[in-house]
Amino acid sequence: MRTLTLGCTYCGGPDSTQGPPWVLEQLTEGMMSGDLDRVMRTTWEVNVSESLAGDADAYARFLAIAQRRAVAVPVIMAQLQACFAHDTSDRLHELTMPTLVIHGTDDLMLPVENGRQIARLIAGSRLEIFDGVGHLFFWERPERSAELLRSHAAVPA
Numbered sequence: 001m002r003t004l005t006l007g008c009t010y011c012g013g014p015d016s017t018q019g020p021p022w023v024l025e026q027l028t029e030g031m032m033s034g035d036l037d038r039v040m041r042t043t044w045e046v047n048v049s050e051s052l053a054g055d056a057d058a059y060a061r062f063l064a065i066a067q068r069r070a071v072a073v074p075v076i077m078a079q080l081q082a083c084f085a086h087d088t089s090d091r092l093h094e095l096t097m098p099t100l101v102i103h104g105t106d107d108l109m110l111p112v113e114n115g116r117q118i119a120r121l122i123a124g125s126r127l128e129i130f131d132g133v134g135h136l137f138f139w140e141r142p143e144r145s146a147e148l149l150r151s152h153a154a155v156p157a
Contacts, residue, residue: 002157006118007148008135010110013089018111025099031073049106049134092121099125100152104133
């Protein structure tokens, strides 16, 4: 692997930070409700910033894309369980390729402290923080996200 980009992610370990309990509870309740509209609305609301969550046009675009690429609820629940069960914090120092870490300050799922921790644990990594942006940073700042990915992919190894 020549370069690595990590976004809105979590490495586990004693210094990692989980979101407030109500976020996971709200997401789980939505997922388990069996009500697809509730599942989609809850998923949207806990993954974007508060300012974008109320944008009806943005939600409609999200919904259209999410419905074309539907992921089964058990798969999403398994992903959540796996995320919070793993710990790679003691191995991140082994990464030697140019690494870009991207995180939003308003990420309720995986608070921004996780991005900072990961960047600290990977020597020479670059940390990009998107102010006022939630977990889906690439949805809220698509142009800036694409620009960062393109420029980082062009970095010499």
